Amino acid sequence: MPKAIPTPELISRLLAGDRLALSRAISLVEDRTAEGRELLSGLFAHTGQAHLIGITGAPGTGKSTLVTGLVQSYRAAGQRVAVLAVDPTSPFTGGALLGDRVRMSRLSGDPGVFIRSMATRGNLGGLAAATADVAHLLDAAGYERILIETVGVGQAEVEIAATAHTTVVVEAPGLGDEVQAIKAGVLEIADIFVVNKADRPGVERTVGALELMLHMAEGAPRQLLHHGQLLDVAAPAQSQAAGWQVRVFRTVAASGAGIPEVVAEIERHAAWLDASGERGSREALRLTHAVEQIVQAELLRRLRAALPAHRLSALMAEVAARSLDPYTAAQQILSGLA
Ligand SMILES: Nc1nc2c(ncn2[C@@H]2O[C@H](COP(=O)(O)OP(=O)(O)O)[C@@H](O)[C@H]2O)c(=O)[nH]1
Ligand SMILES: [Mg+2]
Numbered sequence: 001m002p003k004a005i006p007t008p009e010l011i012s013r014l015l016a017g018d019r020l021a022l023s024r025a026i027s028l029v030e031d032r033t034a035e036g037r038e039l040l041s042g043l044f045a046h047t048g049q050a051h052l053i054g055i056t057g058a059p060g061t062g063k064s065t066l067v068t069g070l071v072q073s074y075r076a077a078g079q080r081v082a083v084l085a086v087d088p089t090s091p092f093t094g095g096a097l098l099g100d101r102v103r104m105s106r107l108s109g110d111p112g113v114f115i116r117s118m119a120t121r122g123n124l125g126g127l128a129a130a131t132a133d134v135a136h137l138l139d140a141a142g143y144e145r146i147l148i149e150t151v152g153v154g155q156a157e158v159e160i161a162a163t164a165h166t167t168v169v170v171e172a173p174g175l176g177d178e179v180q181a182i183k184a185g186v187l188e189i190a191d192i193f194v195v196n197k198a199d200r201p202g203v204e205r206t207v208g209a210l211e212l213m214l215h216m217a218e219g220a221p222r223q224l225l226h227h228g229q230l231l232d233v234a235a236p237a238q239s240q241a242a243g244w245q246v247r248v249f250r251t252v253a254a255s256g257a258g259i260p261e262v263v264a265e266i267e268r269h270a271a272w273l274d275a276s277g278e279r280g281s282r283e284a285l286r287l288t289h290a291v292e293q294i295v296q297a298e299l300l301r302r303l304r305a306a307l308p309a310h311r312l313s314a315l316m317a318e319v320a321a322r323s324l325d326p327y328t329a330a331q332q333i334l335s336g337l338a
Contacts, residue, residue, distance in 0.1 A: 007035060011042045014141050019114065022141045026116060029133045032126075032297075040133055043140040048283075050082075050139035051270050054164030055149045056189075061172040062196035063149050065253035066262075071107055073263045074145050082143035085117040086131055086150045086160055114143060128160045129293040132286070163286050165279065166269045168192045168262070171210065173202035187213060190246055192265050198250035198258065210248050244272055299337070306336040 005013075005024065013021035028036035053070075055063050067083055074081045107113050118131055131148065138146050150160045169190040174197075193214075195206050249265060251258030273279035315332065318324035 004035075007038045007042065010039060014039075014043065014137070015046060017142060019111075022114065022137065023116075025137050026134050029137060030118070030130055032130070036133075040136060043137065046140040047136045048139070050135070050143055050146050051166065051266075052135055052146050052148060052164040053266055054160070054167040055147060055170060056151070056160075056167065057170030058172075059151050061170045062251075062253045063151075063170050066170060066194065066196055066251060066259070067147050067149050068107060069251075069253050069256050069259040070147060070263060070266075071113055072256075073259055075110060075112055077263075079144045080112045080114075080142055081145045081147065082114040082138040082141075083116070084131060084134060084138070084146065084148045085115070086127065086148060114138065114141070126297075128163070129290070129297070131160050132163055132290055132293075163289070165273060165282060166191050166266050168194055168266070170194045170196055171206055172197040173200050173206045187217060191244065191269050192262065193246060193248040194251055194258075194262055195248060196251045196253050199252045199255075203250060207248050207250060214246055214248070243276055244269065244278075302337055303333065307333060 005021070010021050010025055014025055025036070025039050028039060030036075055067055055070075057063055064085070067085075071081050071083060107115065116134070118127060118134065135146050135148065148160065148164055167189050169187075169192070171193065172195065193210050195203055195210065197203070247265065249258060249262050251262060253259065273282070312333070315324070315329050319326055319329050
């Protein structure tokens with residue numbers, strides 16, 4: 001482990017654009033250290049500038065290739081871009097064919113690009129919180145566009161993508177299932193659909209199926225994932241969510257075809273979020289979720305500290321034997337927390 005840098009110094013170096021300081025800060029935050037929490041507290045006032053773009057979809061649809069193309073587009077427009085890969089099979093983490101890795105290492109030589117993969121150890125709920133925190137660091141470090149790639153295979157991954165301002169759902173023809181979105185439940189979270197591998201047969205069928213689904217869902221407001229279980233905040237005005245028309249785009253990410261149109265749509269969505277007031281609603285929801293996660297983690301930590309494992313299992317044995325009811329058991333656990 002490198003020599004510890006005092007938190008105030010790390011903060012000023014990160015704000016000045018020092019990549020090493022940023023990497024160090026990300027590790028501290030990923031490891032859930034007390035220093036990482038101090039960093040986040042100190043940097044929070046410097047966040048809120050970046051636009052977060054979630055890229056989700058089944059494995060092999062071409063998300064990483066698409067991300068590479070999006071990064072190149074944003075760089076050509078002079079913007080600073082960060083990539084967070086929450087995908088153990090991502091080429092960013094080494095799971096790719098050589099050609100992909102060569103293309104991406106070219107990107108990582110650019111000082112205006114920062115690429116990082118999230119460690120996927122631990123549970124997915126924790127990963128979602130860590131991803132949001134790391135995005136805050138990248139935001140504070142001045143990256144204007146943050147692309148978050150997740151594999152849309154489970155609810156947790158989908159939720160990570162949905163915490164972004166703009167969520168892009170990637171499909172590809174010929175993956176066995178006509179439209180993966182139905183299965184993963186991602187229709188509700190998509191702001192933009194991309195059918196990649198448009199050079200492959202069956203692309204029109206996939207586009208057609210998506211457009212039909214969107215047509216049938218027309219008028220129904222986008223489902224904002226609401227995690228407000230602990231903190232009872234007013235639900236964002238759903239009427240504001242209406243007014244954005246989800247459209248389907250075709251790309252050949254491997255050649256770059258269709259990428260400029262996707263970038264233009266992401267930017268159009270960003271402008272719509274501002275104009276409609278929807279950005280404020282999504283931010284409020286995101287931050288509520290963040291506070292909840294912190295409270296939950298702290299409660300769990302206190303619980304474990306207050307109640308040794310053997311006492312907990314003794315209590316549970318009583319419940320299993322029906323000599324103690326679950327409500328009284330819960331009260332006994334909670335009374336040790338205060
Ligand atoms: N034919 C074709 N292949 C593509 C296209 N985009 C990506 N691929 C290939 O599809 C494979 C999976 O791509 P990748 O970006 O790793 O997908 P991910 O798992 O969704 O991130 C790789 O071999 C890519 O080179 C495309 O538009 N057309
Ligand atoms: Mg990938």
